[in-house]
Amino acid sequence: MTMQSWLQVGVTLAVIFLLSIPVGRYLAAIVTERKTWLDPVFDPIDAAIYRLIGQGAASQPMNWKAYTCHMLATNLFMAILIYLILVFQDYLPLNPLKLPGMAPMLAFNTAVSFITNTDWQGYGGETTLSNFSQMAAITFPMFTSATTGFVVAMAFIRAFIVTDGGANLGNFYRDLVRFTTRVLLPLSLVLAIFMIWQGAPQTLAASVVAHPIQGGEQTIAIGPVASLETIKHLGTNGGGFFNANAAHPFENPTPLSNWLLIGLMALLPSALVVCFGRMIGKPRQGWVLYGVMSALLLLILPVTIAAEQDGTPMLAKAGIELQATAGQPGGNMEGKEVRFGITQSGLFGVITTSFTTGSVNSMHDSFTPLGAVPEFIGMMLQNVFGGKGVGFLAALVYGLIAVFLAGRMVGRTPEFLGKTIEQPEIIMVSLALLIHPLVILAPSAWSMIEPYGLASLSNAAMHGYSEVLYAFSSAAANNGSAFAGLNADTPWYNLALGLVILIGRYPPIIFMMAVAGSVAAKPTLATTIGTLRTDTIKFGAFWLGTILVIGALTFFPALVLGPIAEAFAMHHGYSY
Amino acid sequence: MLGLLLPALRVSLVTWVLCGIAYPLSVTGLGQLLLPYQANGSLVRSPNGTILGSRLIGQEWRGPQWFHGRPSATTASDPDAPGKTVAAPYNAAASGGSNLGPTSRTLAGRLVAERRAAEAAEPGLAGKLLPADMLTASASGLDPDISPAFAALQAPRVAAARGAPVGWVAALVIRHTQGRTFGIFGEPRVNVLELNLDLLASQPPRRGS
Numbered sequence: 082m083t084m085q086s087w088l089q090v091g092v093t094l095a096v097i098f099l100l101s102i103p104v105g106r107y108l109a110a111i112v113t114e115r116k117t118w119l120d121p122v123f124d125p126i127d128a129a130i131y132r133l134i135g136q137g138a139a140s141q142p143m144n145w146k147a148y149t150c151h152m153l154a155t156n157l158f159m160a161i162l163i164y165l166i167l168v169f170q171d172y173l174p175l176n177p178l179k180l181p182g183m184a185p186m187l188a189f190n191t192a193v194s195f196i197t198n199t200d201w202q203g204y205g206g207e208t209t210l211s212n213f214s215q216m217a218a219i220t221f222p223m224f225t226s227a228t229t230g231f232v233v234a235m236a237f238i239r240a241f242i243v244t245d246g247g248a249n250l251g252n253f254y255r256d257l258v259r260f261t262t263r264v265l266l267p268l269s270l271v272l273a274i275f276m277i278w279q280g281a282p283q284t285l286a287a288s289v290v291a292h293p294i295q296g297g298e299q300t301i302a303i304g305p306v307a308s309l310e311t312i313k314h315l316g317t318n319g320g321g322f323f324n325a326n327a328a329h330p331f332e333n334p335t336p337l338s339n340w341l342l343i344g345l346m347a348l349l350p351s352a353l354v355v356c357f358g359r360m361i362g363k364p365r366q367g368w369v370l371y372g373v374m375s376a377l378l379l380l381i382l383p384v385t386i387a388a389e390q391d392g393t394p395m396l397a398k399a400g401i402e403l404q405a406t407a408g409q410p411g412g413n414m415e416g417k418e419v420r421f422g423i424t425q426s427g428l429f430g431v432i433t434t435s436f437t438t439g440s441v442n443s444m445h446d447s448f449t450p451l452g453a454v455p456e457f458i459g460m461m462l463q464n465v466f467g468g469k470g471v472g473f474l475a476a477l478v479y480g481l482i483a484v485f486l487a488g489r490m491v492g493r494t495p496e497f498l499g500k501t502i503e504q505p506e507i508i509m510v511s512l513a514l515l516i517h518p519l520v521i522l523a524p525s526a527w528s529m530i531e532p533y534g535l536a537s538l539s540n541a542a543m544h545g546y547s548e549v550l551y552a553f554s555s556a557a558a559n560n561g562s563a564f565a566g567l568n569a570d571t572p573w574y575n576l577a578l579g580l581v582i583l584i585g586r587y588p589p590i591i592f593m594m595a596v597a598g599s600v601a602a603k604p605t606l607a608t609t610i611g612t613l614r615t616d617t618i619k620f621g622a623f624w625l626g627t628i629l630v631i632g633a634l635t636f637f638p639a640l641v642l643g644p645i646a647e648a649f650a651m652h653h654g655y656s657y
Numbered sequence: 658m659l660g661l662l663l664p665a666l667r668v669s670l671v672t673w674v675l676c677g678i679a680y681p682l683s684v685t686g687l688g689q690l691l692l693p694y695q696a697n698g699s700l701v702r703s704p705n706g707t708i709l710g711s712r713l714i715g716q717e718w719r720g721p722q723w724f725h726g727r728p729s730a731t732t733a734s735d736p737d738a739p740g741k742t743v744a745a746p747y748n749a750a751a752s753g754g755s756n757l758g759p760t761s762r763t764l765a766g767r768l769v770a771e772r773r774a775a776e777a778a779e780p781g782l783a784g785k786l787l788p789a790d791m792l793t794a795s796a797s798g799l800d801p802d803i804s805p806a807f808a809a810l811q812a813p814r815v816a817a818a819r820g821a822p823v824g825w826v827a828a829l830v831i832r833h834t835q836g837r838t839f840g841i842f843g844e845p846r847v848n849v850l851e852l853n854l855d856l857l858a859s860q861p862p863r864r865g866s
Contacts, residue, residue, distance in 0.1 A: 089842055133671050138664030154665035162669060208751050221677025254668055261672060266680060273684045274691065280713050283688035283696045288750065291700070291710040294857065295723070301714055301749040303698045308684040312676075325752035328796030330713040331698070336843020392789075393759040399768035401793070402786040408806030409788035410844050415764065416754040419727070419790050419802040422844035426796075443796045444754035447764075544758035566756030647760055656762045 082387050083405050086424040090382065093340065093428065097347045104348060105355025105367075111263050112235045112256070113360060123263050130258050139258070142249035145598030148236050149591055151253040152229060156196050159225055164192040166218040167210075176211035177287045183209065190575040195219060197586040198226035198468055200313070200320030200439050200561035201552075201578060203570040207302035207323045212287055219320060220309045224265050225257070227316030227349075230470030232256035233590055234353065237474060238360050240597035241498040247601025264349075265315060273311040275341065280334030281307035306331050314345035317468040319439025319561040327429070327442040328418055339425050339442060346438045350466040353473050361498055365616040370476060372618070373625045377465040378435055381455035386427035388452035389413050394654055413452070416444030427452065434459030437468035439561025446540070446548065446564035450648035453564075454640060457551065460558035461636045462628060463517065468559060471586075474513075474593050476628075481510045481596070483627040484615060493613050499605040506596050513592040518635045520557045520581045525550045525639070533573045539566030541657035543650065547643035552578060557585035701850065710850055715801045717747045718853065721778070721818035724803070724811050724830075726849045727790050728771060730755035731798035747799060754796045768792050779814055802846035805834045821861035829855055 082090075110117050131139040143151065166173065167188040171181050183191065187203055194201040195218070204210070210219065236250040243249060277283050282303045291299040306322045310332050313319060323329040333339050354374065358367015390412040392403035405411035410422035417426045426443035433440050434456040445456060459465050464476035481497060485507050488495030495502040528534030528549045538545035548564040555562055556578045563569070569578060606612075614620060688696035699712045710716050715726045731753055733745035745751075757764035771792040776782050788806040808830045816826040833852045836845050 092841055130671055130675075134667045135664050138660070150661055151665060154661050155668055158666050158669040159673070162673060205751060205753070216681040217673065217677040220681050221673050224676040224680075225672050254664060257668065257672075261676065266676070269680065270684065274687055277684075277688040277692045277695050280695050280699050282698045283685050284698070285685060286697075289698055289700065289708060289711070291708045293710055293716050294853070295717075295719060299710060299714075299716060299747065299749055301698060301711055302751075305681045305685055307688060307696075308681040312680075323752045323797075325754065325797035325799070328754070329752050330715075330797060330799055330801055334699075334713050336838040340838070340842050395759060395765050395768065396789075396793075398765075399772050399792055400785070400787055401768075401789055401791070402806075403789065406806065408809065408845070409790060409804035411789050413759070413793075414789040415757065415793040416796045417793075418796050418800050419804055419846045420800075420843050425843055441796075444756055446756040446758060447754060449759050539756055540758040540761050542760065544760055547758075564756070564758075565754070566758075647758075651760050656760045656765050 082383055082390065085405070086386055086390070089424045090386070090428055093343060097344055097351060100344070100348060101351035101355055104352035106359060108264070108349075108352055108356040109359040111259050112356065119263065126262055127258055130262070131255070134254050134258075139252060139254040141252060143252055144248050145236070145240070145250055145594045145601070148250050148253050149594045152233060153587065155253070155257075156229060159222060160192045160196040163195060163218045163222060164188050166214055167191055170211045170214045173211065173213050175213035175216075175285060178211070180209065180211050186572055186575045187570055190579040193579045193582050194561065195222040195318070195320060196226055197559050197582050198230055198316070198318060198471070199556060199559040199582045199586070200318045201556055201563070201569075201582065202320050202561070203575055203578075205324030206321055207304075212285055212304045215309060215322060216305055220305075220312060223309070223312040223316045223318040223320070224261055227265065227312075227318065227469040228257050228260045230468060231260055231349070231353070232470070233594065234470030234473045237477070237593055237597045238357055240601040241361055241500060243601050244605075247598050250597060250601065265312065269308070269312045269315055272315070272341065272345065273307045276307040276310055276338060279338040280331070281310055281338070282331055283307040303331065310342070311345070313440060314342045314438060315349065317346055317350065317436055317438040319433065321440065327440045328444070330418075333442055336420055336425060339421055339429065342440070342442075343429055343432050346432050346436045346440070347466065349469060350436050350472055353470065354466075357473065363498070363616055366498070369616050369618070369621040369624070370480070372621050373628070374464065374466045374476060376625055377462065377628065378431075381435070381458050381465065382428070382431045385431050385448070385452045385455045386424055388449045389423045389427050391449070393449055393651060395656065413447070413449055416447030418443065431455050431459065433562055434560060435465035435467070437463065437472060437558050437560040439555065441562050444565060445551070445562060446566045450547075450644040450651060453547065453551075454644050456562070457554060457636075457640055457644065458632070460554040460560045461521070462632045463558050464628065471559065471590070474589070478510050478514050478589075478593070479628045479631065480615075480624055481506065482514065482631070483620070483624045484613070486627065487620065487623055488613055491613065493611065496606060496612060497615055499608065500600045500603050501606065505599050509592045509596045509599070513589040514631070516584060516588055517557055520584050521550070521553045522639060524577050524581055525553045528573070528577070531573070533571065537568040537571055537574060539568065543643055543647040544657070547647065550639055550643050553581055556581040559586050701854065709854070711749075712848060712850060713801055714749050715747050715795075715799045716850060718849065721814050723853050723856070724808060724815060724849050726803060727800050728792065728794045729798040729800075730794040749799055752797045752799055754798060755794045782810075801848055801850060803849055805830070805845050805847055808834070808847040808852070815856070819856075819861065825861050826856070829859070
């Protein structure tokens with residue numbers, strides 16, 4: 082990495098870190114319903130919404146089962162609504178290009194994908210969706226799916242602080258409304274204007290016909306881009322308005338907009354960790370987790386940027402300058418934009434997979450093999466900060482296992498935040514942990530055997546396998562980015578990826594909510610000299626080690642077959 | 658059961674109206690009011706009002722007298738064979754990259770072909786290292802920019818084709834070179850459409866003067 086590159090990365094990460102502290106405090110104030118200076122603005126709005134939902138429903142205490150059921154029912158209704166809009170978009174307004182309704186299988190895949198914060202796209206936005214669909218079926222769940230992940234994490238944290246045995250882990254509707262109106266909506270509204278200022282269009286027109294100087298016509302797709310783009314990153318969603326996603330100059334016009342989008346992806350997941358520390362009244366514990374996640378990020382981030390700057394033998398053979406110079410970026414620029422170069426592309430690629438957003442500003446399919454490995458790792462571990470709420474829960478899955486292992490090693494009762502962690506919790510946590518590799522590895526293997534799986538590959542040999550592994554990792558992690566050469570709009574991939582997305586999302590949440598219910602029913606033990614402390618650097622290192630060992634044991638063989646084998650083949654000059 | 662389903666249905670509809678309709682429409686209203694140029698796609702017009710393109714969207718340039726953009730991998734549906742696609746560089750109605758990986762033989766073949774084409778147009782390039790963005794396709798297929806090195810490389814060709822001094826064309830390139838934001842973020846770049854339009858609008862100084 083060049084000095085210039087380190088500077089770009091360093092300044093970006095420093096700003097994210099500094100912002101996550103006040104934002105984390107604000108989040109904690111919202112969740113614990115402490116007063117903020119914005120209350121006079123938002124209280125009347127929220128009150129009106131509670132009346133529409135039903136006063137009783139929006140104020141009843143919910144235990145873990147009620148909370149989970151209300152969350153699932155709401156997600157189900159939203160998914161049906163999205164599905165209907167997509168299938169019947171030709172009967173709905175704001176469709177000047179007269180685009181037909183979406184095919185049912187693709188609409189199922191898309192509805193499932195957006196309601197779960199995955200935003201996997203088996204279609205090209207500008208050629209498939211009307212502006213009404215982009216707003217009412219795509220922008221809409223970008224808010225609610227982020228909120229769902231966030232409020233579930235909040236209910237989970239409350240399990241460790243309530244004193245009523247878990248009868249009240251909060252009210253799902255109240256949490257949902259407060260997070261939407263007090264965090265996502267105002268931030269999106271302001272920053273969408275910033276995105277327009279940078280050049281993102283925001284219009285109800287669908288296309289403009291230009292007449293270039295050299296003759297002919299250029300039809301330019303356009304639409305309400307800025308409003309989608311902002312919440313897409315703030316909510317760690319990732320589904321693009323255009324096929325090229327955030328690489329499209331309308332979605333991401335300048336280095337400054339790119340920088341803002343990176344910041345938006347990272348802001349709330351990192352602030353959530355600070356919020357966690359404050360909610361449980363043990364900021365040190367929050368910082369230990371923050372440290373574990375940051376260590377993972379810093380471990381993988383330079384790999385991508387360095388590998389992309391190194392380029393490939395194929396580029397060298399074509400006589401391309403691989404060293405960065407004052408006048409050109411060097412490195413592997415296939416599938417990258419000049420305004421972002423190597424550093425902003427690599428940084429974006431790792432952030433989008435670590436914080437499981439899934440937006441891309443460069444084509445990951447064209448990355449060097451080693452440059453793509455950190456992206457796989459981000460999605461496979463899910464807790465290099467991770468997506469809204471869910472990444473936090475994934476980190477706690479590993480944390481509870483670390484507590485259990487450490488407790489067993491030193492012969493003490495495993496304890497986390499004053500609650501004993503025993504067999505029932507560990508069974509639930511293990512189930513939550515094992516679903517993820519199962520839904521990545523099994524369907525990947527299946528796709529590599531069957532002709533209908535192999536027919537979709539656009540690259541050969543190891544790289545073709547990487548396309549499939551990436552797709553299922555992305556679906557299971559609810560990430561949504563792709564090695565986009567894979568033709569995913571086939572019955573097999575629409576169905577298989579749709580199911581993987583569902584299984585990757587809801588069962589782990591349900592298992593973790595069951596852990597919350599179980600933990601909340603236990604008495605809180607006082608910290609004594611015999612307690613195995615979890616808010617120390619030593620335990621943080623053990624937590625990190627647990628993630629790395631379990632993650633490596635689970636996924637390393639799958640990576641060896643794909644990008645790692647390809648890296649060796651590439652350096653020996655093979656092509657396929 | 659109704660106690661579960663009714664509020665779930667209601668909250669779905671309320672958030673749908675709020676986030677899926679009111680929010681994007683408010684942003685549209687504000688954008689059109691405050692920043693109409695950007696909100697409508699940063700369109701570049703000729704003096705008589707014809708839309709020449711968008712300053713953010715690249716175009717295909719042919720002939721030695723213009724600066725060329727990067728290779729574009731965008732496609733369009735084949736008019737002769739439904740369901741198939743044909744190459745259509747800078748198709749701003751269907752963005753995308755090549756998605757070819759680092760061990761793809763197709764990519765290797767394309768790079769060699771592009772190198773040959775570049776050398777055929779400009780024999781002086783033979784044996785030289787070329788800027789990293791010159792032979793590689795962008796992610797969107799619509800990259801409006803090229804690197805300053807790629808632009809500088811084209812200046813002599815453009816100058817010769819226009820019968821203008823190289824120094825004058827090179828000065829135009831420098832004038833259109835944008836640095837990093839705050840000196841830190843992104844990469845230096847040259848907007849091809851703006852550079853070519855300036856080439857068209859400005860008069861080169863007479864030879865010898």
